[in-house]
Amino acid sequence: MTFLKHPVLSVFFLFATLQFGIAQSNTLFENEEVRVLKLAETYKKLAPITVTASYSSRSAGGKNDFYSEGDYWWPNPEDPNGPYFRRDGLTNPDNFTAHREAMIRFSQISGGLGSAYLISGKEEYAEALIPHLQAWFIASDTRMNPNLLYGQAIKGVVTGRGIGIIDTIHLMEVAKAVTAIESSKSLAPDDLKKIKAWFSDYLNWIYTHPYGIAERDNGNNHSVCWAMQSAVFAELVGNQEVLDYCREMYKTKLLPDQMAADGSFPLELARTKPYGYSLFTLDAMTTICQVLSTPTHNLFEFTADNGRSIGLGISFLVPFVKDKSPWPYPKDVMYWEEWPVRHPFLLFGGLAFDKANYLTLWKELDGNFDNPEVVRNMPIRFPLLWVDRE
Template sequence: MVAATDRQRILTAADRYLSQKPLTITAFPAKRSAGGLHDFFSQADYFWPNPKDPDGPYINRDGQSNPDNFDDHRRVMVALSIQMPALTAAWLLTGRSSYGKLAADHLRAWFVTPETRMNPNLRYAQAVIGVSTGRSYGIIDTLHLVEVARAASLLHTQVLSAEDAAAVKAWFREYLAWLNTSSPGKAERDALNNHAICWALQAAEFARLVDDEASRQEIYRRYCEIMLPNQMAPDGSFPRELTRTKPYSYSIFNFDGMAALCQSLKGLTPDPLSFQLADGRGLKKAAQFLYPYLKDKSAWKWAHDVEHFDALPVRSPGLLFAGVAFHNSQYVDLWKSLNPDPSDKEIIRNYPIRQPLLWV
């Protein structure tokens, strides 16, 4: 069903990407970064110069992204996350070597080749001028590597040599270790909102790629015992997301992240997609809460987002994963009807799963 729905979309995109060579962060030196050429750098979105002290530390304006921030590293990582999975999906559909070869070229450029690879950490992500050279919140930036890792797990030796495949896995194994052991990684893991879900989704999918079953089991335990009880209300809503200046987008974002996490953890028992607490809280309850507002945004009962409200909703992977898991054709039909390729930059930044063919 997913292949039939997305086949033409996938092939059209992949044909467009065949002419675009891999580009990594090393092509864009970040003068504001405290790191080096191979270190990913970004600035915290919602921080701006202080009008009362223009040369002093930046101040927070929640929900309002600063357009003057350095964005090149994010931009090329997002491009990787769009192009490489689309090429992989096209290769799976057609078997054409040109798609698979270029997908493998992206992996080599980012994670293998010494001259262009990224260092496997995020020490300098979401920096705040005059305050911090990097913050734990920045780990959410590599959410765009989740589908890259998923795609990498599907490429065979036909297009990726055993040596290169081992090198890619070594990169993700090292990055997973940094997520699990570094102070920023542990702080993000212990967050009380969507950041913890995004940490878990990354860690789960990277662990899946490198066959780290112990990490997958531990992530699932944290989801069941910590994240789900502390983040979801009995009605399936996410109270901490509803208090933000973008309650609609953050609610959808956390739902999609939670659904993708459960999809990544498939194979563990009890089934992550069907798991629920004693009071019924689980992915099914979250889908029941959000579905009416994805179907009809005008029914949304909370504040409108301060930015980009008109660009939502887009195609929600959570709808697909929940629809398949719970045999709910309404969810799947709505998923089919929504825009799969948003053009709004802010929506794209919070939209890491674009090729569900790789997931189901």
């Protein structure tokens, strides 16, 4: 920014600029604050529900193990008791989803209460969140084991897969909420230490276990989501090695390998739900930029050697968020009508690039979506946890 040379005018200009920025920020989030506080009043009355509240006989794990099943795998009509087979893009409604639903519920409660604490500073919101954190991460009878050995299993094929690690993107806003209430007097230091130890153990598992390595190297949105959640968990526990690794992975693998010259994601366009997967992947990549950017490593401004950049990706997709009718690719086989919603790439990109049109579009879109498929693919539901409003 270049300031006017006259000292009085310079001070006036600086003050006016700062006031405009504050007013713009307040306007941007005023509706979100109302939404958060309303939700928090409901969330603070809810009791914890963890993985131990339900169990599937198809799980090879124990009561403390998270279990889910591959979304697009179905019974074979010619062999009903045999191995499942894949129908890409078509979700099997008879899958076991209770653990995923419990985790999403936990994420929503954490995001809402953590955001409410940030807004108000009221201890009641932090105090209401703590029993959920204790139940999921500390209490031996109810805690989730810090691994995903049994995620996205396939009946008759495999008891768990690295691809299942994508389910824990819904712990990102839990981690963010922990950071939000870290200074609260309601959070005992020993509890905070144990919560961070759980995240550290889980981060180490997805960073070193063969399932984690397979997910990291998957090559499409799964690799992006591995880096995204690894970065968020590493940020919480202060693991600089993982933060550096994810930043380099974004710059040398994810961005240049997955984005085309026009800003699209060919691997997602080849799927049976190209629109939804494109939105999902851009959200995840932009979130990586939001989490891992520093004054010396601004990933929003980074351009790969082949010309790919996150700005290019946002520019490609924004017109189809405004109006998806000209979408030049096949319509999604399911949930075409449910997209788009209030996508974080519009918020993060709008703030990073000072694009008022992105921010306006973000505000206009639905932030109270409740379709289960949309919720499952929108792990960032509480933006106040992710941005600096100062």
